[in-house]
Amino acid sequence: MASRSTSERETDLCAPVRDYLTAQGYTVRSEVHNCDVVAVKGEDVIVVELKRALNLALIVQAAERQRITDSVYVAVPRPSNMRVWNRQTKGAQHILRRLEIGLVLVSTRAGRPAVDVLFHPLPFQRQKRKSRHRAVISEVHNRTADFNEGGSCRRKLVTAYRESAIRIACCLCERGPMSPKDLRALGTGDKTLSILRGNVYSWFERVSHGVYALTSTGAKELSAYPELVEHYTGLLLTSEASCRETPPGSAP
Known part of the structure; x- marks a missing residue:
């Protein structure tokens, strides 16, 4: 200590x-x-x-x-x-x-x-910081599953932010360049635009007005998260299959 x-x-x-x-x-x-x-x-x-x-x-x-x-x-x-x-x-x-x-x-x-x-040995005020309390709850709820191992070190953690970035990257990898609106329609979430613009991991690039693509760095980094890639690619395939089974305008 x-x-x-x-x-x-x-x-x-x-x-x-x-x-x-x-x-x-x-x-x-x-x-x-x-x-x-x-x-x-x-x-x-x-x-x-x-x-x-x-x-x-x-x-x-x-x-x-x-x-x-x-x-x-x-x-x-x-x-x-x-x-x-x-x-x-x-x-x-x-x-x-x-x-x-x-x-x-x-x-x-x-x-x-x-x-x-x-x-001196004074009474300790055990006050929780509300901002940290809320941040922890939000982080837990925004992760779709537990992709980390407790106690691990020197490895990239899958935070809620990284998980969202991976989902966006999977969509771009499978569908090619897309707009934030189209990505959100695939379930990438409300923070899609800020993640694309922030480009914290250098995974994305804007190829035209309002259209983003996956960089070579992003494509390479996806290989480090096979479980997540399989999960989100599976969701895309399920969505595509559902659309094929229910054509627009068909009777319920």
Whole structure:
């Protein structure tokens, strides 16, 4: 979860943390009932767990200490490069906030020990972002089937957008150059024109006013999605067969 970037021992973190809490009027003791540092002021109890790196083991340990008190912190050495460290530990910090566990950075430089409370164990506001919530629902509904494998990496995902582009490409491959209106009549959807104009994958080209064709790149890329090509080509063939069986103007 986070790489170890310092050579400090866990015991090196104890004195600065102890002095910091003592200065705030707490009685501080180390190694109390398996807790690294415990600070008490009246009925107020703070537990601080010390580790050389911010990792899953430390987070689990801190979560266990919440059985003792709500005021639990984890303390790790202050990194030399905060920007890189914040980027590397962004996920871990988010988990700490969700678990309502505080985070302390400790500098142990000779003669200048310092404690910096990055955040306190405050109640976490679990608010869903409505835009993301809607986007996830829309993405699920706009995919006709599950063409991806969960957990896969380094492979092109079939998003709803890509699936629509593949359907358009299949139509152009089978029928030749077409207008967006004719493509929509084949079921390519309301976003057909924007997909053709945007041409994100360089699959399409405009060959005349309002008419688009499949590029050589698009034709080549279709081979990477045999399951989808078979599906959409099958829909086209079914549609053509239906039209042949029911001529215009025939009695029902």
